[in-house]
Amino acid sequence: xxxxxxxxxxxxxxxxxALHLARAGRRPLLLEAGRVGGAASGVNFGGVxxxxxxxxxxxxxxxxxxxxxxxxxxxxTDCEYRRSGHLRLARTPADLAAVAAxxxxxxxxxxxxxxxxxxxxxxxxxxxxxxLAGATWSAGDGQANPRLAGPAFxxxxxxxxxxxxxxxxVLAIEPGARGFTVVTADGQRVAAPQxxxxxGAWARDLAATLGDVAPGRAIYPNMVVxxxxxxxxxxxxxxxxxGVYLRQVERGNVVFGMGRGRLAAPDxxxxxxxxxxxxxxEAARLLPALAHAHVIRTWTGIEGELADDQPVIGESPxxxxxxxxxxxxxxxxxxxxxxxxxxxxxxxTGTTSTPIGAFSITRFAVT
Amino acid sequence: xxxxxxxxxxxxxxxxxxxxxxxxLRPLVIDEAARAGGQIFRRPPPGFxxxxxxxxxxxxxxxxxxxxxFDALGDRIDYRPDTLVWSIEPETIHLQGPAGRDRLDxxxxxxxxGATDRLLPVEGWTKPGVxxxxxxxxxxxxxxxxxxxxxxxxxxxxxxxxxxYQYAKAGAKVAAVLDTSKFADSVRALPLLAADPAKLVRGVxxxxxxxxxxxxxxxxxxPVSVHGEAVTGLTWRDAGRRLNETSCDAVAMGYGLxxxxxxADLAGVPFRFDAGRRQYLPETxxxxxxxxxxxxxxxxxxxxxxxxAAETAGRLAALALLADxxxxxxxxxxxALRARMNRFERFARGLDVAFPFPVDLLDGxxxxxxxxxxxxVTVGTMRHAVADLGAEEVNRAKAFVRPGxxxxxxxxxxxxxxxxxxxxRGLPLDQAGRLRGQAPVKPIPMA
Numbered sequence: 014x015x016x017x018x019x020x021x022x023x024x025x026x027x028x029x030x031a032l033h034l035a036r037a038g039r040r041p042l043l044l045e046a047g048r049v050g051g052a053a054s055g056v057n058f059g060g061v062x063x064x065x066x067x068x069x070x071x072x073x074x075x076x077x078x079x080x081x082x083x084x085x086x087x088x089x090t091d092c093e094y095r096r097s098g099h100l101r102l103a104r105t106p107a108d109l110a111a112v113a114a115x116x117x118x119x120x121x122x123x124x125x126x127x128x129x130x131x132x133x134x135x136x137x138x139x140x141x142x143x144x145l146a147g148a149t150w151s152a153g154d155g156q157a158n159p160r161l162a163g164p165a166f167x168x169x170x171x172x173x174x175x176x177x178x179x180x181x182x183v184l185a186i187e188p189g190a191r192g193f194t195v196v197t198a199d200g201q202r203v204a205a206p207q208x209x210x211x212x213g214a215w216a217r218d219l220a221a222t223l224g225d226v227a228p229g230r231a232i233y234p235n236m237v238v239x240x241x242x243x244x245x246x247x248x249x250x251x252x253x254x255x256g257v258y259l260r261q262v263e264r265g266n267v268v269f270g271m272g273r274g275r276l277a278a279p280d281x282x283x284x285x286x287x288x289x290x291x292x293x294x295e296a297a298r299l300l301p302a303l304a305h306a307h308v309i310r311t312w313t314g315i316e317g318e319l320a321d322d323q324p325v326i327g328e329s330p331x332x333x334x335x336x337x338x339x340x341x342x343x344x345x346x347x348x349x350x351x352x353x354x355x356x357x358x359x360x361x362t363g364t365t366s367t368p369i370g371a372f373s374i375t376r377f378a379v380t
Numbered sequence: 381x382x383x384x385x386x387x388x389x390x391x392x393x394x395x396x397x398x399x400x401x402x403x404x405l406r407p408l409v410i411d412e413a414a415r416a417g418g419q420i421f422r423r424p425p426p427g428f429x430x431x432x433x434x435x436x437x438x439x440x441x442x443x444x445x446x447x448x449x450f451d452a453l454g455d456r457i458d459y460r461p462d463t464l465v466w467s468i469e470p471e472t473i474h475l476q477g478p479a480g481r482d483r484l485d486x487x488x489x490x491x492x493x494g495a496t497d498r499l500l501p502v503e504g505w506t507k508p509g510v511x512x513x514x515x516x517x518x519x520x521x522x523x524x525x526x527x528x529x530x531x532x533x534x535x536x537x538x539x540x541x542x543x544x545y546q547y548a549k550a551g552a553k554v555a556a557v558l559d560t561s562k563f564a565d566s567v568r569a570l571p572l573l574a575a576d577p578a579k580l581v582r583g584v585x586x587x588x589x590x591x592x593x594x595x596x597x598x599x600x601x602x603p604v605s606v607h608g609e610a611v612t613g614l615t616w617r618d619a620g621r622r623l624n625e626t627s628c629d630a631v632a633m634g635y636g637l638x639x640x641x642x643x644a645d646l647a648g649v650p651f652r653f654d655a656g657r658r659q660y661l662p663e664t665x666x667x668x669x670x671x672x673x674x675x676x677x678x679x680x681x682x683x684x685x686x687x688x689a690a691e692t693a694g695r696l697a698a699l700a701l702l703a704d705x706x707x708x709x710x711x712x713x714x715x716a717l718r719a720r721m722n723r724f725e726r727f728a729r730g731l732d733v734a735f736p737f738p739v740d741l742l743d744g745x746x747x748x749x750x751x752x753x754x755x756x757v758t759v760g761t762m763r764h765a766v767a768d769l770g771a772e773e774v775n776r777a778k779a780f781v782r783p784g785x786x787x788x789x790x791x792x793x794x795x796x797x798x799x800x801x802x803x804x805r806g807l808p809l810d811q812a813g814r815l816r817g818q819a820p821v822k823p824i825p826m827a
Contacts (some may be wrong), residue, residue, distance in 0.1 A: 048772055055779060160779040168770065179772070186700070240787050240823060264755075286467045286474045286819060290481065292827045307823035309787050 016042035016176065018197045018360055019205040019366065021183045021191055021219070022212030022306055024054035026338050028166035029080075029353020030209055032088070035173035037361050042203060043167070044195065046182035046215065051161015052226040053213050053341070054349065056314035058236065058270050059159045061347045062099045064126055064151040065115070067323065069371035070348070071122040076367050077351035078153065086103055087350075088169040093263070099154035100134065102145055102299075108253045109147040116149050127153050134318040140245045140300045148250075156249045158344060166350070183212070187220060188332050197301045207334045207360050211352075213373070214317035216339030225329050227377050229319035229340055233282040234276040236313060237289050237296075239306040241265030246269060246300065257295040267303060269296045274313030284311040318342040319377075328373035330361060336360060337374055382406055382487030383458065383670040385473065387465050390418020391442075391687045392679025393492035394450045395694030396701075401456045401703050408458040408484065410465055410475065416450045418494055420687040422522045423447065430696060435521050438544060438582055439687060446691070468646040476824045488674040488701050489547060491644055491662075492694060493681035495637040500535075500741055500796050503749050503760065504606030505633065510632045513539045513634030514585020517546065523657035526552040528630025532614050533605050534558040537636035537737040538583060545586040548593060555628040557590060558601040558616055560635070560738040572730025575723045579686075596626075602741060606631055635737055635783060637684045638795055644681070645817030648672045653810035657684060659795060662816040666718055668697030669704070676701050689724035692717055742800045751800065752793040759800065774801045775811030787823055790815040 018034060020027045023045030034041040043049070061081050063074040084091050103109035109130075116126035129137075130147040171177050182198040192206035210216050214231040221227075243267050249260040259269035269294035274284040289311045298302040319325065319340035329335040337351050345352075351367070358365040375379055384400055386393045389411035400407040415423045421436060421443035432440040453459075468489070475482040497512035504510070509521070509528060513535060516527045520543075530553045533544040540559060548554045566573075569601075573580045590597060602620030609612050613627040642660035645651070649670040651660040661683055664670050668678045674722035678688035678697035696717045703709045747760025759783045769779035774797055783797040784790025790797065794815040802812040 048776060051776075051779075164769070164776075191666075239826065260725065284819065286469060286472070289819070297827050304827035306826045308820060308826060309785075309823050310785070310789060310818050311820070312818055 014040055016203065016205050017038050018042070018207040018209065019044065019193070020209040020211060021186070021195065022046075023049035023163070023167060023177065023179065023211065023215065024211060025050060025166060025239055025349035026341070026352045026356075027209065027211040028163050028170055029350045030211060030356040031170035031175040031353075032166050032173060033354050033357035034241045034360065035137070035170050035175040036186060037357055039286070041175045041188065042172070042205070043170070043177045044181045044183055044203075045177065045179045046212070047177050049167035049177060050160075051248045053142060053314045053316040054163040054346065055160050056224065056236070056312055057159045057234065057316070057346050059156050059171060059260065059346065060099070060258065061094060061157050062145070062151070062154040062249065062251065063105070064099060064101050064119070064149060064154060065126055065251060068118065068122060069368070070323075071119060072164050072367050073348055073351050073355070073369065076354065077348050080350040080354065081157065085334070088165045090161070090165050092130070092165050093158035094155060094321050095157070095263070096153060096155040097260070099151045100248055100250040101151070102250060104251045104256075106146050110182070112147075112253050124151070125153070134329065138246055138248070140302055142301050147180065154249065158262070162346075166353070171324045172197055174282070176299055186210070188223065188335070192334060199207070201275060204205070207336070209336045209338065210355050211338045211356070213329065213339060213341070214315045216227045216337070217317060220339070222335060223329065223335070224331050225337065225374050226268065227319050227325050227374055228290050229317060232275070232316050232318045232343060233276065233313040234270050234316060234343055235272045235274040235284045235288040235292065235311065236268065237292050237308055237311050239267045240309050242267060242302075242306055245302055245323045247301065257292055257299060263322060267296070267306065268337060271295055276315075280315065282313045284313045286320055298325070316343055321376070324348075324372055325374045326355065327374065330375055382485045384409065384488040384490060385486070386490045386492060388411065388418065388492035388494055388679070388681065389416035389450065389485070390420060390492060390494050390679060391446055392681070392690035392694035392697075393418070393490075395691040396444045396490050396492060396678055396698040397453065397457055398449055399695045399698035400702070403707050406456060408460065410460045410463050412464055414462050416461070417443065417447055419518065421446060421686060422518060423458055423738070424524060428524055429663070430524050434550075437542075442687065442691070445710060448613070463823070464822055465643060466821055466824050468643055474819070476820075481824075488676070488705065489647060490676040490678060490697055490701060491647070491681055491774065492677070492679045492690070492729065493640040493643055495639050495680035495684050496791065497634040498636045498638040498736070499656065499747050499792055500635055501745065501751050502603045502605065502633070502741070502778055503746055504653070506750055506753055507606055507608070507611055509608075509611030509630045510606055511630065511632050513537070513543050513632045514637070516632035520546060520550055526550060527632060528553045528611070528628065529553060530555050530628045531630045531632060532558060532626050532628040533632050534601070534616070535562045535634045536738065537596060537634060538731060539634060539733070541583065541586040541590065543632060544595065545589055548590065548595065552662075554590065554595045556596045556626045558603065558614075559597065559599050560601055560741070561704055561735045562600065562619070562815045563599045565736055566734040569730040569734035572726055572733060575730065576725035579727060602738065604635070636735060637680060639684055640681050640791070640815035642791070642821040644677060644790075645656070646786050646819060646821070647675045649675055649677070651814065654683065655810070656729055658799070658809055666721065667692055667700035667714070669700045674704070683728070685724045685728040689721065689728070692720050692724065696721065739799065739803065742796070751797060752783040752786065754788050755782040756779055757783040761806060762797065762800050766801065770800075773811075774798045775813050775815060777801055779813060784815045789818065789821070
């Protein structure tokens with residue numbers, strides 16, 4: 014049976030879209046250049062966090078939260094999702110004022126944050142070194158295992174009837190009178206009335222060939238993990254203004270990131286030792302017990318970042334039937350399951366219940 | 381131009397360093413051990429008095445010669461013992477040593493990183509009292525102690541008989557030598573093993589000596605389980621599939637050696653599958669020159685061929701490095717070294733035939749048998765990753781259920797994971813994929 018929609022890119026976004034479409038009775042074909050969930054979706058930090066996001070992201074993020082909270086029902090496994098809470102650390106009083114102001118801003122949108130001072134941080138989490146000005150606490154945020162999430166959505170999609178071809182790189186999208194022809198590197202030509210472009214860092218160039226230009230670049234977030242340690246920190250954390258982000262997984266390993274790795278070859282990024290060393294120092298400053306730990310692995314991945322640090326989500330202005338969802342800019346893991354749901358709505362009904370106007374690619378149009 | 385950097389000070393690294401110094405260079409020599417010699421010629425701590433002949437047996441002459449030659453280099457090399465190279469980047473190599481972290485500008489790189497035991501899980505293999513064959517030999521060599529009073533040696537490879545012999549000579553009781561290969565395999569390998577008659581004779585001698593001293597030797601064995609809280613015995617099947625039990629207080633196990641290739645991976649050397657050695661190995665030409673610019677490999681880290689071959693390979697790779705730097709190299713000597721390497725390679729291929737890897741060993745393993753010690757991943761969990769999660773290759777199995785994700789980063793369990801994966805999928809081993817090396821190659825302290 015020929016597909017009625019082709020999804021280019023099997024990260025968490027594409028896999029979620031495939032799942033939602035298959036369950037909506039559509040016949041999606043997902044083409045993935047490598048392995049499903051194996052690129053940015055599979056090697057990111059694993060933060061499932063809403064606080065800190067722009068106001069216009071919140072409806073989408075809250076929709077995603079509802080999916081994360083019900084993963085077992087939706088994909089049959091919890092992907093190690095835990096509602097652990099998230100601290101957004103403020104190093105200085107000025108930073109604390111900024112995160113407190115943000116808390117006031119987002120409350121009406123349904124995001125409840127608690128402002129706490131440095132003493133309270135240490136009362137709740139004695140592992141922290143003194144000296145932090147404070148933080149905002151988001152009890153509803155959490156973390157999950159990125160290596161499991163994308164493949165779990167893809168497996169569920171396949172079980173629901175989606176067709177998935179991995180190791181299938183798409184070279185071109187050719188618009189025609191009655192839809193699109195998708196051309197792959199191994200010589201397949203697949204016709205379908207609709208196409209979703211969710212190819213992460215590889216999507217921008219494909220979109221540009223159709224006149225949909227989104228300025229951006231690839232980034233390589235540098236990640237570090239320690240050996241398993243005794244319980245140190247129950248929540249996930251990030252730092253206002255940029256800095257280390259960190260979580261301890263249930264097994265005891267402390268995962269953290271800061272800074273960037275580098276591209277070693279086309280499609281292969283590697284961490285940088287100096288970046289890792291700086292992150293290690295910063296993490297140990299924050300949580301002094303880490304000074305006695307060992308690092309067992311560092312890694313990075315390839316992620317698409319757009320000029321304004323926000324993704325493009327929505328229908329192509331020039332090519333009806335083509336839907337973009339890329340450029341998640343290093344904060345897409347939490348959003349991705351909901352983006353798949355939104356794409357399904359767009360493709361099947363032409364509209365979505367979640368406001369996504371701010372993500373339109375037209376924001377980059379030169380006027 | 382930065383000085384050449386030799387990583388590893390076993391026979392290959394020592395020989396390379398000597399060759400570079402001879403050519404008037406002052407190489408850096410970085411070694412994880414406190415004293416040069418590598419695993420084969422590992423030296424006991426100062427104050428230990430066991431003589432080289434006892435430590436190294438028939439190879440003592442070569443060991444002493446290499447130690448002396450290395451020690452005599454003095455400050456003609458920049459020697460960094462007790463130091464780990466934990467990452468290699470295009471311009472820089474990163475060290476972790478006694479004084480903490482350090483970094484060096486990268487000159488030509490000669491990797492002589494050696495090998496470790498190839499391990500296979502069997503029920504109870506993580507109990508106290510179970511050692512790798514190489515580990516049991518190191519205990520004897522470096523510490524002058526045995527792993528037990530009554531030891532079973534199990535597995536395959538030349539080390540099986542050598543270490544059993546060394547233990548018996550040192551006064552331990554060798555309860556049994558249990559070889560997973562068949563005697564007929566050795567016979568089949570004879571034409572290849574004839575490439576190194578002296579070594580072949582020595583192997584036969586160990587076997588004959590063990591027999592003459594009443595040590596039970598069994599072929600075609602499959603170990604089943606190690607029992608006891610601390611080890612009290614080993615259950616095994618004989619060639620006729622009958623269950624046997626040998627009581628012992630320690631077990632040494634190993635299935636040949638595996639090359640340590642993580643640094644080559646980080647240095648950007650491409651890998652190719654070596655069917656005989658059942659491992660993806662760094663690509664090199666016959667002299668040890670890799671396709672990556674200014675990266676050379678020598679010794680067991682390039683391909684397991686043993687200590688004498690490593691010494692030859694170290695010199696050959698150093699000569700390649702020198703030739704690439706524009707030094708004049710004696711081509712007659714180089715050709716002679718190449719010819720020797722061909723004989724070593726032929727002999728090594730013979731060992732692969734004589735001591736074949738027991739591919740079926742994991743077929744009957746109980747689900748709760750540990751595969752990856754660091755992450756406590758069982759054989760059953762791997763079966764689940766393949767059957768239920770659809771892991772498409774071994775790195776995906778790693779991503780899904782964590783084998784190779786712990787402290788050793790798959791150095792100990794990675795090959796066993798690949799073997800099990802291939803067996804479960806019914807694929808040739810090369811299609812199981814290979815766990816990629818990532819920095820740090822061994823754990824490094826946060827601060």
